Amino acid sequence: MIKIITDDGADISKARLEEYEIETFPIPINDGENEYIMRQTIESQEFYDGMRAGTDYKTSQVTEAYINHRFEELAAEGAEALYFTLSSGLSGTYDNACKAKAKVLEKYPDAKIEVIDSMGASLGQGAAILRAGLMKKAGASFEEIVADLKRQVANQMYFFTVGDLQYLYRNGRLSKTSAVIGGVLNIMPFLWIDQEDGKLKSIDKVRSKKAYFKKLKTYMNKYSKDGVFNPDQKITIAHGQWPEMMEEAVNFLLDMGVKRENIIEEEILCVIGAHTGPEVFALYYSKDPGSYEMYEYLK
Numbered sequence: 001m002i003k004i005i006t007d008d009g010a011d012i013s014k015a016r017l018e019e020y021e022i023e024t025f026p027i028p029i030n031d032g033e034n035e036y037i038m039r040q041t042i043e044s045q046e047f048y049d050g051m052r053a054g055t056d057y058k059t060s061q062v063t064e065a066y067i068n069h070r071f072e073e074l075a076a077e078g079a080e081a082l083y084f085t086l087s088s089g090l091s092g093t094y095d096n097a098c099k100a101k102a103k104v105l106e107k108y109p110d111a112k113i114e115v116i117d118s119m120g121a122s123l124g125q126g127a128a129i130l131r132a133g134l135m136k137k138a139g140a141s142f143e144e145i146v147a148d149l150k151r152q153v154a155n156q157m158y159f160f161t162v163g164d165l166q167y168l169y170r171n172g173r174l175s176k177t178s179a180v181i182g183g184v185l186n187i188m189p190f191l192w193i194d195q196e197d198g199k200l201k202s203i204d205k206v207r208s209k210k211a212y213f214k215k216l217k218t219y220m221n222k223y224s225k226d227g228v229f230n231p232d233q234k235i236t237i238a239h240g241q242w243p244e245m246m247e248e249a250v251n252f253l254l255d256m257g258v259k260r261e262n263i264i265e266e267e268i269l270c271v272i273g274a275h276t277g278p279e280v281f282a283l284y285y286s287k288d289p290g291s292y293e294m295y296e297y298l299k
Contacts (some may be wrong), residue, residue: 001077001078001079001160002079002081002082002136002142003023003074003079003080003081003082003143003144004020004022004023004084004126004132004133004136005022005023005024005025005070005082005083005084005103005241006022006023006024006025006083006084006085006118006126006129007024007025007026007027007038007062007085007086007092007093008024008025008026008027008038008039008269008271009027009085009091009093009103009121009122009125009271009272010024010086010118010123010125010130011124011125011126011266011267011268011269011272012024012121012123012126012130013126013266013267014030014039016126016130018136019133020130020133020137021133021136022130022133022139022243023131024065024154025062025066025070025077025083025093025132026038026040026062027059027060027061027062027086027091027093027271028045028056028059028060028177029042029057029059029270029271029274030056030057030058030059030060031050031055031057031058032056033200036112037202037268037269038269041104042125042270043262044102044240044267044269044270044273046287047239047269047270047273047274048171048278051167051273051277051278051294052278053245053249053275054161055132055158056273057189057274058268058270059274059275061092061093061096062085062093062096062098063099063245064096064097064100065095065196067083067096067097067100067101068099068103068277069116070254071083071100071101071111071113072102072107072108073292074111075104075107075108075113076108077112080112081111081112081114081122082113082114082115082116082132082142082145082146082149083097083105083113083114083115083116083256084116084118084125084132084277085097085115085116085117085118086118086121086125086196086253086271087117087118087119087120087121087191087193087198087199088117088119088126088157089119089197089198089199089200090121090193090198090199090200094115094117095262097115098115098219100137101113101115105244111282112142113144114146116146116150116153117151117153117155118198119153119195119198120153120158120193121158121195121266122158122199122238122243122268122272122282122284123236123238123266123282123284124156124157124158124193124236126155126266127236127284128152128153128156129143129149131143131148131149131152132148133249134146134151135148135280136278138241142167144216145192146179151175152286153162154195155208155284155286155287155288155289156284156286156287157192157220157284157286157287158192158193158219158282158283158284159192159216159219159283159284159286160189160200160276160280160282161189161190161191161277161280162188162189162191162193162276162277162280162281163188163210163242163245163277163280163281163282164277164279165187166277166280167275167276167277168189168277170274172249173240185205187205187206188205188208188211188212189202189204189205189208190205190206190212190215190216190219190252192219193201196284203219204219207246207280209248212274213248213249213252215296216252216283217229217252217256218284220256220270223287224287224288225287225288228282229256229260229285230286230289231253231256231257231258232237232264232289233258233262233285233286233289234262234263234264235258235262235263235285236264236265236266236283236284237249237250237253237255237263237265237266237281237282237283237284238266238267238281238282238283238284239266239267239279239280239281239282240267240268240273240276240278240279240280241278241279242278242279242281245279245281246265246281249281249283250263250265256281268280268282
């Protein structure tokens with residue numbers, strides 16, 4: 001039996017998790033007094049309403065003890081366990097999973113456990129693991145699924161921006177001075193997840209949505225095979241609660257030559273939203289979709 005696992009950083013809806021038989025490890029969310037688990041004790045609307053009202057949410061990690069317990073259960077059952085984690089550059093969860101795996105293998109040396117660092121987050125991480133679920137349903141072997149996920153990690157690109165800098169400041173990803181000045185000047189940071197270390201970084205800045213999409217086109221070409229973005233692929237765009245940005249993104253992608261039916265719109269949920277605020281936008285695509293169809297699972 002193959003058991004495919006990810007965590008709440010992947011922003012996958014409950015319906016898709018059930019459809020593709022994906023287990024998720026919970027990433028706790030804390031408001032200073034109470035702890036919440038996404039989909040279980042807090043939903044995204046309540047969460048974002050709380051943020052707008054001034055609630056300062058923090059996230060933690062999936063603990064080593066939690067992962068160790070689940071890995072041990074699966075090892076005892078003889079299952080092949082695959083855990084695709086939130087980027088090690090954003091969370092300590094990957095390290096916790098590696099430590100848990102090592103401990104379980106001491107007790108069950110023949111257990112088959114694979115821990116893969118997604119080097120990403122949100123629907124980029126989610127798209128990859130859902131493809132793994134599709135492969136499992138199609139009868140792929142554990143080794144084939146692992147190899148495919150690693151290929152996806154090497155090809156997936158992540159670009160983000162936010163409409164309000166205060167949340168990045170609260171979470172230590174922006175200085176107070178930069179947040180204040182950026183707010184006054186209406187600056188939108190151009191963010192991405194660096195594939196070298198899996199960290200969220202600001203690589204540019206703009207002062208309007210129009211300028212953002214112009215810059216995005218430049219970067220999408222730069223970070224594609226042979227320096228030319230391939231529009232013949234499915235692309236996921238996602239937001240917390242920023243519908244006008246999503247509307248402009250759809251028009252942008254249509255102008256880039258992407259077919260409307262290949263533009264997938266999704267929601268950024270609580271774990272990622274805790275660091276970005278409600279006005280967060282993200283775009284995920286493959287640098288080399290010709291080697292395989294990363295979003296084949298999407299209907």
